[in-house]
Amino acid sequence: MKKENFDTIIRRKRVVYQHEKRKRKKLRCIPKDDFIKIVAPVAIDLYSPSNYDIFCRFIVDVKRALFSYKGVYICFRSTKKVTAAAGIVLVAEFDKMVEKFGRHKVKATLPVPDRDKFGNEKRTVESILNRIGFFRLIGKTERNITEAADVRCWNHITGSTADGESAGKILSLVQEILPTNVRKDLYRGSIEALSNCVEHAYIEHSDYCFEDRSKRWWMFASIYYDRLVLIVCDLGVGIPNTIYKTQNESIIKDILDKFGIAGSREGELIKVATHVKETRTKMKHRGWGGQDIRSPIRDGRDANLSIFSNKGRYRCSNKRKLNGDVVPMETFYDNRLSIGGTVIEWSVKI
Amino acid sequence: MKKYIFSKEFTEFPGPRYERLGPYSGESFRKKVLIPIIESGEKVVIDLDGVIGFGSSFLEEAFGGMVREGFERTDVMRVVDNIVCKDDPSLIQEIKNYVVIAYKEA
Numbered sequence: 001m002k003k004e005n006f007d008t009i010i011r012r013k014r015v016v017y018q019h020e021k022r023k024r025k026k027l028r029c030i031p032k033d034d035f036i037k038i039v040a041p042v043a044i045d046l047y048s049p050s051n052y053d054i055f056c057r058f059i060v061d062v063k064r065a066l067f068s069y070k071g072v073y074i075c076f077r078s079t080k081k082v083t084a085a086a087g088i089v090l091v092a093e094f095d096k097m098v099e100k101f102g103r104h105k106v107k108a109t110l111p112v113p114d115r116d117k118f119g120n121e122k123r124t125v126e127s128i129l130n131r132i133g134f135f136r137l138i139g140k141t142e143r144n145i146t147e148a149a150d151v152r153c154w155n156h157i158t159g160s161t162a163d164g165e166s167a168g169k170i171l172s173l174v175q176e177i178l179p180t181n182v183r184k185d186l187y188r189g190s191i192e193a194l195s196n197c198v199e200h201a202y203i204e205h206s207d208y209c210f211e212d213r214s215k216r217w218w219m220f221a222s223i224y225y226d227r228l229v230l231i232v233c234d235l236g237v238g239i240p241n242t243i244y245k246t247q248n249e250s251i252i253k254d255i256l257d258k259f260g261i262a263g264s265r266e267g268e269l270i271k272v273a274t275h276v277k278e279t280r281t282k283m284k285h286r287g288w289g290g291q292d293i294r295s296p297i298r299d300g301r302d303a304n305l306s307i308f309s310n311k312g313r314y315r316c317s318n319k320r321k322l323n324g325d326v327v328p329m330e331t332f333y334d335n336r337l338s339i340g341g342t343v344i345e346w347s348v349k350i
Numbered sequence: 351m352k353k354y355i356f357s358k359e360f361t362e363f364p365g366p367r368y369e370r371l372g373p374y375s376g377e378s379f380r381k382k383v384l385i386p387i388i389e390s391g392e393k394v395v396i397d398l399d400g401v402i403g404f405g406s407s408f409l410e411e412a413f414g415g416m417v418r419e420g421f422e423r424t425d426v427m428r429v430v431d432n433i434v435c436k437d438d439p440s441l442i443q444e445i446k447n448y449v450v451i452a453y454k455e456a
Contacts, residue, residue, distance in 0.1 A: 161371065161372035161373065162365055162366035162371045162372030162375075163363075163365065163372050163373060164361070164363035164364055164365040164366075164372070164373070164374060164402075164405075165361075165363040165373075165374075167363070168362065168363035168402045168403075171402065172402070180437065180438075181438070183402065183403065184402070184403035184404075184438060185403070186403075187402050187403030187405075188403050188404065188405050188406065191364070191365065191366065191403070191405040191407075191408075192405050192406070192407065194366070194372070195366035195367060195371055195372070195405065195407060198366070198371050198372065199366075199368075199371055291406060292405055292406050292407070
């Protein structure tokens with residue numbers, strides 16, 4: 001390496017170090033009995049890995065700040081986009097934080113409206129945050145604004161039992177546009193996801209001792225262009241942390257061998273979980289749930305299944321080849337950070 | 351022959367497997383409806399139409415659970431053979447599969 005390149009690198013590292021040092025000094029200057037401002041991401045999104053990391057760090061920063069300071073002031077002025085899965089995780093996390101710390105500890109500024117090509121204001125992000133109940137959650141009065149058209153079909157619900165009526169009511173809102181067999185499969189998948197959340201996600205294990213023992217789930221449905229999106233989210237221990245504690249190791253090994261994967265990544269373990277026949281109780285008559293979670297994407301439908309659980313991401317969809325054959329396509333990988341729970345999303349063409 | 355309309359007399363929104371997980375569970379349906387039908391010895395048509403959908407856990411616990419409770423095969427099949435579902439005929443075969451598998455594992 002040439003000497004001048006080495007000097008440039010050292011100089012750059014020194015600048016970064018000094019910037020970080022000033023930032024830490026600034027934070028130490030903020031009195032602990034004051035609110036700290038935390039800027040929300042430009043894109044509140046989980047689908048892109050870089051946005052995923054930024055969103056996870058934002059949630060961690062908010063949680064740390066709530067422990068250390070009088071409260072947090074979330075600034076949405078730079079936020080331009082909120083996608084479905086991240087939106088429901090945002091509501092779930094803040095729901096839990098507000099329950100633990102109190103509504104008075106969280107404040108927020110409104111997002112800045114965008115302008116369309118005619119110069120008219122578009123308050124899409126504010127509409128979304130209103131629709132998913134974020135401002136209501138923190139006790140902020142929602143403004144009376146014209147709701148963005150593509151947000152009108154967003155609905156969400158929360159609960160702590162595997163309540164079929166909740167899942168059913170959300171699906172009833174889109175009943176007319178869904179074929180009966182698709183609706184039945186979505187209901188089947190969602191009631192299985194709610195059951196898993198209540199039964200498995202918040203296991204009472206010494207490693208996962210929660211003060212708050214409520215087994216909450218959050219469910220969301222929306223119509224986005226020509227697709228119905230249905231999401232079930234929990235803030236439990238995550239599939240990768242339960243699978244080896246609850247399943248026979250030989251069964252997991254058989255499935256890993258069948259697919260030719262090592263099982264060292266969380267995304268791989270999520271895939272295994274959707275194929276496992278025996279569940280936590282190791283009873284042979286159990287374990288049909290994996291099929292239920294996959295049922296909305298069966299029969300070659302134009303549908304996707306996406307699961308985020310801790311760091312892992314698993315995605316399965318049906319791809320139509322040029323010769324007309326439909327083949328399932330699966331991808332799985334690990335992100336750098338954990339979302340601290342599980343998000344199961346089905347997306348079906350309507 | 352008596353008729354039991356599931357959607358009106360039990361729920362339109364079947365729940366999870368066990369009572370402790372949520373309302374209108376498979377366990378609850380078995381205890382409150384199926385076992386009394388078996389014990390009465392009557393032939394009752396169970397109509398599963400008009401329901402938003404069934405989880406496999408619900409069906410397995412309700413119908414497969416009768417096998418684990420120790421009921422005779424003829425009694426269980428008498429109940430299962432009188433299930434009707436015009437909305438989704440494949441449900442009947444699915445239920446029969448759960449009963450057959452439950453007997454194999456008993």
